[in-house]
Amino acid sequence: MNSTYFIELFLGGLTRGSIYALIALGYTMVYGIIQLINFAHGEIYMIGAFTALIVSGALAFTGLDPVIIFLISAVVAIVFSAAYGVTMEKIAYKPLRKAPRLSALISAIGMSMFLQNYVLLAQTSDFQPFPDLIPDLKFLKPIENIMNTTQFIILATTAVVMVLFTLLIKYTKIGKAMRATAQDKIMAQLVGININKVIMVTFLIGSSTAAIGGILISSHVGQINFYIGFIAGIKAFVAAVLGGIGSVPGAVLGSFVLGLTESFGTGYISSDYEDVFAFGFLIIILIFKPSGILGKPTKKKV
Amino acid sequence: MQNPLKQITPKDIKRSLLMALWFMFLTFPIMVIKVNTITDTVEWRWINMFIVGAATFIFSHVWKVLIDRKEGRMAAAEEPEKKAEKVTLRERLEEKPAIVKTGSLVILGLAVLFPIMTGMYQTSIMITALLYVVLALGLNIIVGLGGLLVLGYIVFYGVGAYTYAILNYHFGLNFWLALPLGGIFAMALGILIAIPVLRLRGDYLAIVTLAFGEIFRIVMENWNALSFGPSGIANIPRPTIFGLDFNLKQSTNLTYYIILVFVVLTIFIVRRLEDSRLGRAWVAMREDEIAGESMGIDMGKTKLAAFALSTFWAGVAGVIFAGKTTFINPASFTMWESILVLCMVVLGGMGSIPGVITGALIITLLPEYLRAFSEYRMLIFGAILVIMMVFKPEGMIPAIRQKYEFKLNTGKNRKGVK
Numbered sequence: 001m002n003s004t005y006f007i008e009l010f011l012g013g014l015t016r017g018s019i020y021a022l023i024a025l026g027y028t029m030v031y032g033i034i035q036l037i038n039f040a041h042g043e044i045y046m047i048g049a050f051t052a053l054i055v056s057g058a059l060a061f062t063g064l065d066p067v068i069i070f071l072i073s074a075v076v077a078i079v080f081s082a083a084y085g086v087t088m089e090k091i092a093y094k095p096l097r098k099a100p101r102l103s104a105l106i107s108a109i110g111m112s113m114f115l116q117n118y119v120l121l122a123q124t125s126d127f128q129p130f131p132d133l134i135p136d137l138k139f140l141k142p143i144e145n146i147m148n149t150t151q152f153i154i155l156a157t158t159a160v161v162m163v164l165f166t167l168l169i170k171y172t173k174i175g176k177a178m179r180a181t182a183q184d185k186i187m188a189q190l191v192g193i194n195i196n197k198v199i200m201v202t203f204l205i206g207s208s209t210a211a212i213g214g215i216l217i218s219s220h221v222g223q224i225n226f227y228i229g230f231i232a233g234i235k236a237f238v239a240a241v242l243g244g245i246g247s248v249p250g251a252v253l254g255s256f257v258l259g260l261t262e263s264f265g266t267g268y269i270s271s272d273y274e275d276v277f278a279f280g281f282l283i284i285i286l287i288f289k290p291s292g293i294l295g296k297p298t299k300k301k302v
Numbered sequence: 303m304q305n306p307l308k309q310i311t312p313k314d315i316k317r318s319l320l321m322a323l324w325f326m327f328l329t330f331p332i333m334v335i336k337v338n339t340i341t342d343t344v345e346w347r348w349i350n351m352f353i354v355g356a357a358t359f360i361f362s363h364v365w366k367v368l369i370d371r372k373e374g375r376m377a378a379a380e381e382p383e384k385k386a387e388k389v390t391l392r393e394r395l396e397e398k399p400a401i402v403k404t405g406s407l408v409i410l411g412l413a414v415l416f417p418i419m420t421g422m423y424q425t426s427i428m429i430t431a432l433l434y435v436v437l438a439l440g441l442n443i444i445v446g447l448g449g450l451l452v453l454g455y456i457v458f459y460g461v462g463a464y465t466y467a468i469l470n471y472h473f474g475l476n477f478w479l480a481l482p483l484g485g486i487f488a489m490a491l492g493i494l495i496a497i498p499v500l501r502l503r504g505d506y507l508a509i510v511t512l513a514f515g516e517i518f519r520i521v522m523e524n525w526n527a528l529s530f531g532p533s534g535i536a537n538i539p540r541p542t543i544f545g546l547d548f549n550l551k552q553s554t555n556l557t558y559y560i561i562l563v564f565v566v567l568t569i570f571i572v573r574r575l576e577d578s579r580l581g582r583a584w585v586a587m588r589e590d591e592i593a594g595e596s597m598g599i600d601m602g603k604t605k606l607a608a609f610a611l612s613t614f615w616a617g618v619a620g621v622i623f624a625g626k627t628t629f630i631n632p633a634s635f636t637m638w639e640s641i642l643v644l645c646m647v648v649l650g651g652m653g654s655i656p657g658v659i660t661g662a663l664i665i666t667l668l669p670e671y672l673r674a675f676s677e678y679r680m681l682i683f684g685a686i687l688v689i690m691m692v693f694k695p696e697g698m699i700p701a702i703r704q705k706y707e708f709k710l711n712t713g714k715n716r717k718g719v720k
Contacts, residue, residue, distance in 0.1 A: 037505060050332060057337030058344050076331070083328050092688045095369065099695030102451065106648045109641055110687025117681035122332050122350075129340060234512075234637070241509045272524045279513035286510055287498045 009267040010260070015151045015220070017259025018158035022213030023236035024243075024251040025165065026085075026206025032182040032246035033202050035101060039108040040088060041210060042233020043115035044081050046226065048211025049130070049218040050119055052077035056131050070133035070219075078211045084115075085207025086200055094196075112230065119226040127225045130218040150220040157216060161209060162252060169248060174201055182246070235278065242282050244295020253293060257281075318362040325358040326351050372693055413562055417555045425558050429626055431666040432561045433619050438646040438662040439568045439655065440615030445644065446653035446701070447581060448608040449588025451508040454515025455643055458488040458613040460522070460635035462620020467535040467630050468528065477541040480621050488617025489610050496609035500602055515637055522632040534631025541625045557626050564622070568615055569655060575611070576655075584608055585653075649690055651697025660698055 023045055030038045055073035062069075092111045096104040137149045169175040180188040181198045189195055217232070218224045235258065243254025258278055265277030285293065333354060336345040417425040441455045462484035469475040469483070499510050522529045529535070540553040541560060548556065575581045583604045586594035595601050624630050642665060650661020668686075672679040690698070 031505075037508075047332070054331045054335050054337050057342075058335050060342070061344070080328070080331060087324070087328060092692065095372075095692045096695055099691070100652070102445070102644075102648050102652065103691045103695035103697075105451075106645055107688050107691035109645060110684045110691065113680055113684030114688065115684075117678075117684060119332060121677060121681060122329075123336060124338075128338070238509060238513070241506060245505065273520060276517050276520050279517050282513050283498075283510055286502060286506055290501045290503070290506060292506075 005267070009263045011147050011151060012267075013260035013263030014256065015154050015259070016263060017256035018154050019213045019217045019232070020236045020239040020259055021158060021252045021255035022161065022209045022216075023232060024240040024255050025209045025248065027237050028240040028243075028245055028248060028251040029178075029202050029206050031240070033178065033199060034093070034097070036093060036104050036108065037237065039105065039233065040092075040111040040115060041206065042229035042231075042236070043112050044085050044088075044207045044229070045210040045214040045232055046224070046229030047084055047115065047119065048077045048081040048214035049224045049228065050123060051080045052215045052218065053128060053130055053224060056133060060131065066133040067135065074212075074215050077215055078208045081207045081211030081214070082204045085203040089199065089203045116226055116230065123226065125226065127223045129223050130221070132219070132222070134219055150216070154216045154220060157212065161212060165205075165209070165248070168205070174198070178202060238278060238282050242285055242292055244292025247292070247294050247296070250292055250294035257293070314363065314366065317366070318359050321362040322355040322359040326355045329354050368693060410566070417558050422551050422554050425554055427667070427670055429554070429558050429561055431663055432558075432565050433623055433626075434643065434646060434666045435565050435659050435662040436561070436568050436615055436619040437643050438650070438658045439572055440612045440619070441643050442647050442653065442655075442658045443572065443575070443584070443612040444608050445647050446658065447576070447584040447588065448605065450605065450608065451505065452511045453508045453637070453644065454511035454513070454640050455616060456635045456637075456640040457515045457518045458492055458616035459620040459623065459639075460518060461488040461491055462617035463624040463630045463634070464522070464529060464620075465617070466621045466624045467538050470538060471535060477539065477621070477625050481618060484621035485614045485617040488620065489614040492609045492613025493606060496606050500605055512637060512640070515640055519632045519635055522635070529632070532631060532633070534629060536629045538624050538628045538630065540628060557622065561622055564618060569659075572655060580604070580607055645687060649687065649697060651700045654697065654699050654701035657697050657699035657701065
């Protein structure tokens with residue numbers, strides 16, 4: 001057990017945690033506002049990754065600089081993912097606002113199946129190698145064996161996204177409206193907030209961050225298929241619950257805790273039981289803190 | 303109902319055109335471009351773009367008409383006078399319990415004759431469907447009546463199946479002994495899981511049960527000494543009776559009748575439970591835990607009872623499943639299966655027995671008979687789930703709440719009201 005191995009696992013855990021955090025943000029925001037577990041959120045992440053793959057593949061023949069191709073495909077992927085998120089909300093969730101909560105959940109599950117099979121049929125069921133477009137950063141050369149370029153970019157991007165996101169929630173008008181809607185929908189409407197618009201923006205932002213996660217992880221892992229969204233979605237959901245669902249800092253914290261638990265668990269104990277560590281840890285936390293690490297205990301009212 | 307085509311205005315056409323354009327844009331990268339990064343080829347499929355556009359154009363009209371109708375129905379429901387005029391089929395049936403009774407008997411008769419009327423293949427499909435009916439009815443106790451969301455229900459099914467497989471492998475335990483044992487083990491695990499999570503509410507409970515489900519599957523995949531890992535346990539004996547030697551067809555038929563008996567038994571028990579003290583406590587728990595508690599219901603006990611009864615059925619169904627397929631491995635007990643069972647309960651109508659049965663039959667049989675469109679069946683299935691929920695969120699056959707009201711003059715003081 002040397003310290004390099006420890007640092008390696010630690011950074012691996014942080015990388016994982018960053019990706020979970022990017023996806024979990026969307027989960028927790030949607031949950032905070034409409035109390036829906038958006039099962040199809042992972043599919044948005046997958047669609048983001050696929051769109052980036054397709055666009056970069058189509059642009060490969062133009063002979064542009066790989067970095068520019070990467071940036072263009074990232075932007076296109078984010079735009080399309082956001083569009084998918086908003087459309088999904090309009091079709092599958094908006095008509096169910098007043099329906100029982102479980103019905104909306106089943107609708108989300110149906111949407112998730114639909115999107116998975118849509119990509120499967122329109123594209124392919126095989127794993128597709130994701131083009132390696134990010135050049136190695138020179139200043140990372142000395143610590144290459146602990147942290148490679150994609151890891152660095154994942155950590156840096158996540159940090160930037162988190163800061164922007166916090167600023168958006170805290171200081172902008174729409175952020176204020178979102179917080180108000182999360183607190184009390186009827187009251188928010190009374191003070192003149194258009195909650196339909198707020199919900200739309202929530203899906204827009206959540207889907208965009210999920211797409212960023214999708215693009216980053218695909219360049220890190222190097223291959224994607226139509227099924228990546230489901231597993232990542234479940235993990236991110238676990239992370240959001242771990243931190244206290246509905247709470248944005250909770251989702252970020254939960255994601256990092258989950259990522260590190262998995263990384264150290266697989267590194268020091270056994271890789272067969274990777275998911276057992278994540279889920280076992282979740283159960284233990286929830287038994288002692290039933291509303292997650294940062295979740296506020298729900299007030300009991302009759 | 304007036305002809306919906308007559309109502310199409312230029313505004314609608316413009317709306318649909320915009321929708322079509324939006325979907326053409328939305329599906330552009332995934333439907334039109336196909337990149338193969340292994341061979342470095344790009345394929346442009348422009349034809350798909352027009353298909354999407356045309357399909358959206360037509361579909362958006364249908365969608366609009368259906369949404370308008372749904373909203374009209376909801377508005378009508380808010381005006382009680384209008385609602386009272388409309389007598390539903392359901393209410394008419396309730397007036398004449400004899401029809402319901404005869405109907406149920408006819409269905410039961412058909413179910414008994416089913417293996418004789420059809421071949422072994424159909425019987426085998428029906429066994430699977432009925433297994434899911436038992437599972438869905440079991441889950442309905444927790445989700446539909448108790449209002450607790452459980453996402454790892456298939457674990458208990460798995461425990462039942464593994465109980466039979468492992469005990470048979472090591473000790474040669476026969477099917478009939480395994481049947482109650484599987485149920486009891488599943489129930490024991492159910493109670494064991496329920497105790498620590500009693501404090502959890504709503505979605506936290508859902509995620510913890512999901513976590514338990516995944517842990518079970520991963521442990522079964524890796525604990526080779528116990529479960530033989532992903533390769534599973536094979537050669538599990540089919541059920542027999544009186545020590546007779548059965549051929550494949552006969553034992554399939556026997557399995558069919560066993561599961562049929564269990565379906566009937568489950569329906570009977572759940573039906574009796576619904577109106578019992580415990581059943582009413584479950585409904586109280588679903589509606590409002592605090593209010594229920596202040597009425598003197600022990601919520602802890604009520605929750606445990608819901609878990610215990612519900613998981614028992616899953617365990618029993620698991621034993622029958624192992625006996626039917628003669629081979630089990632962890633791949634049969636994924637989270638996806640749990641989600642599917644939940645879909646059956648919600649799609650059919652939470653808390654309603656005929657609804658849950660219909661939901662289970664549709665969800666198991668639909669993909670089976672959609673095999674003609676084998677590639678598209680999961681796509682269609684997903685779309686059906688969304689559409690069903692959008693247009694009938696309360697399920698196909700919603701549960702009726704027993705309501706006692708006092709009515710003058712009519713002489714009738716009990717009426718089922720939704």
